[in-house]
Amino acid sequence: MQVNLTDLGKRYNYEWIFRKLTYTFESGTSYAILGHNGSGKSTLLTIIAGHNLASEGQLTYTLGGKSIPQDEVYRQLTLTAPYLELVEEFTLLEMLDFHTRFKPLRHSLSNAALIDRMGLQRSKNKFVKDFSSGMKQRLKLGLAIYSNSSLLLLDEPTTNLDQEGVAWYQEHVAQNKEGRLIIVGSNIQHEYSFCDEQLRISDYHVVPRK
């Protein structure tokens, strides 16, 4: 998977969040999008995911030498972000059944094996609404990391995780990065320490004229 941004810009109303962003993201490489709160990291990730529209510029996707239309790229990607909700009315087992019907798991992993990897064996019949916030985050990450997607987008991936949860995230993301394109939106070092490249969104802020 390759994602090409050419002179990409986004504004909300009259406020430009970033402009003139030209960059190539390549498979087999992990990227960190860095910047302070409100700098535009989530905005860029949602644009790459196709959940949000750029205001100017071009965004193209290529897989195996073939270009993928923007409205089909969702098949190739998984995104996890604090604002994306799980289906709270499902038990863990039901949640996995539902999710994997649309997005099969990597390496034909079974749902039971994913539950083991997430360390959630004792909660398989528990309703998601009764999970702690850290358990919900581990579930979101497990679904994203272990889905069979060539593009993995992680926005603030360790939100609500304790030290053990952070170590779990680091281990599992590192084990599943080969051959994939991973983009992390973060300003916390332990979330993106495995990344090979860094993109500072503030380099693309519009400097107001004096």
Ligand SMILES: Nc1ncnc2c1ncn2[C@@H]1O[C@H](COP(=O)(O)OP(=O)(O)OP(=O)(O)O)[C@@H](O)[C@H]1O
């Ligand atoms: N739907 C929207 N309408 C108007 N402004 C928005 C909208 N979404 C985001 N913004 C603005 O865009 C800017 C960038 O927000 P964004 O959430 O992308 O930043 P971020 O770098 O991810 O921040 P954080 O680190 O706090 O998550 C902020 O000024 C925010 O207020």
